[in-house]
Amino acid sequence: MATIRDVARHAGVSIATVSAALNESGPVSADARRRVWEAVEAVGYAPNAHARSLRLGKSRLIGAVVGDVTNPFWGAMVRTIEAVAEKAQYSVIIRNTDELAERELDIIEQLRAQRVAGIILNAAGSDDAYLRRLQRSDLPAVVTIDQWHPDLGRDFVGVDNRAAGRMLAEYVIRLGHRRVAVISGRKGMWTADERMKGAVDAMRDAGIAVDPTLYIQTDYRSDASYAAATPLLTRRDRPTAIIGCNNDITFGALRATLDLGFRCPEDISIAGIDEVPWSGLVRPRVTVVVQPVEDMSRQATTWLLERITANDTDQPPPRQRVFAPSIVLGDSCAPLSATVAPT
Amino acid sequence: MATIRDVARHAGVSIATVSAALNESGPVSADARRRVWEAVEAVGYAPNAHARSLRLGKSRLIGAVVGDVTNPFWGAMVRTIEAVAEKAQYSVIIRNTDELAERELDIIEQLRAQRVAGIILNAAGSDDAYLRRLQRSDLPAVVTIDQWHPDLGRDFVGVDNRAAGRMLAEYVIRLGHRRVAVISGRKGMWTADERMKGAVDAMRDAGIAVDPTLYIQTDYRSDASYAAATPLLTRRDRPTAIIGCNNDITFGALRATLDLGFRCPEDISIAGIDEVPWSGLVRPRVTVVVQPVEDMSRQATTWLLERITANDTDQPPPRQRVFAPSIVLGDSCAPLSATVAPT
DNA sequence: CTGAAAGCGCTAACAG
């Protein structure tokens, strides 16, 4: 592939002039500039990004470390991250962690070796050893997204997850439900704990006796949720409503409900967090709390690019932006009075 | 960030020894090796990928150029591509084209400048100028996926799209339908043309008079499909069945059908191509032809890595692998005899 | 305004 030397030779100038012309980083005569561009065209030149990065000591790559692109939540995130990055001439390397802390740390290490300029990170781990390893000072710019870690000292973009859990619980409580199950992600994960806490708080505030066997934390996965929901639904004092703390969990709970021969919402009311794909055609239309995914990923990417561009000396202190979730009503929840009581 | 020099100094050896030790590319005494690894640990060294790529004249990056990660079809593709690439220590840069040929060419040019080692490409354009620009000889290794271009001379992985269209049409014909509409992607796009042709062939083979006003090619997008379906459904001699040639199109057609007050499948039968997300809960359960997305992306990535690794001299000739699609029956199609006739 | 030359961090001869 053509190098800057080929262009210089072809244009009859020095390589320094070519560089100055292409980057507009120095004075070049109109004539030389024209000849350079012609030569670029003629030899099919494109500057070698690796040489450039090496010389400049910085690359135009950013990493997007997400749970799983296959989940519409992360799919939408990645889509927007890519769109915003592209405008600023950055490319995004995508990596899925399946929310496995060990994998995530590995990936971060690899991205560091690749000298990405920055990382948008779904930091899904939680224990101390994990956090310590995330603290290492020689990481590139990082903006965390979705999961918050109080002491990490990084920019964070997410939603008020406690409010999300609370909204859903208050909604079903208002419909009269008293025995409400909540299935959330694994313990220690910020979003999972917060969503659970928000829901439980709402119950407590409503004067409902808190039954811990109704509150389950497992993986944010539909099979885990299915497995968790099944025993709940076959108990004698089964809940009359279930809250699923992400889309996969909601999906699993709904499947379990229907597979066991219950109707939703006639027998069991179900509501969840996160958008449901093809929601217009999913029956019942699930009541969900949604996050402004696009705004979130746009903010995260903007902040990241800002940090990448800023001098080391004027890096802003860690910022947090917490968006408000909103509820989208469907018909997956019925008033308790209209619910067929457990026998 | 630490360089190989820091490691060498710390270990009390030369940089060549460090390189040899880390890459196992030369004889190094056990003692030196140990000291090198200790030094690496101590200074937090990770080899600079840009320097490496520059020196080696090749990178460990591949580009995944897809329609839109947000679509579950592409989401699954990207997921598998990343998984397979990771095992071989390659990173994937993701780019969405929205199937816009101009954007796609731009992106390819950028990836070329970035010196990616290879590209997995959804080549969505079709005109001659486009193809000519894709032909340029100085591109890295390329494997095309989904869309086939006979003369491109690149590896290709996809499905038998004609069979996919045919399967669906034969299915509804077997149910007795005679007035069957088909909505596909834009003209000139291989998958769109093939799926349409497969469906139309099946009609012709069944002795059905071909009514061109029932065969529409538009964008692979739900709003385009919605707009296309609406007039079809409001005609007096409206079709009794609709075939949607990708998931978005099917979704749009279904929405239009329901919005107009028709029931599916009682009034209109609908079937489509591509997986439907949350299909277990979408009502009606749509009958679809699905592609083995995971096998396809695995094959594409494997071939790409193979080409990247092979010497220029022993590059295999262009290969094609065409997977068979399969049909998954739902309840979105009813026998014509059970269908409420247009008034 | 233009050119020569240094050097980013690494690998691979090659010499010791």
Next chain:
DNA sequence: CTGTTAGCGCTTTCAG
């Protein structure tokens, strides 16, 4: 077995 050195392609002083 180990060290010295050239050079990958680029940007950027610094002289002319």
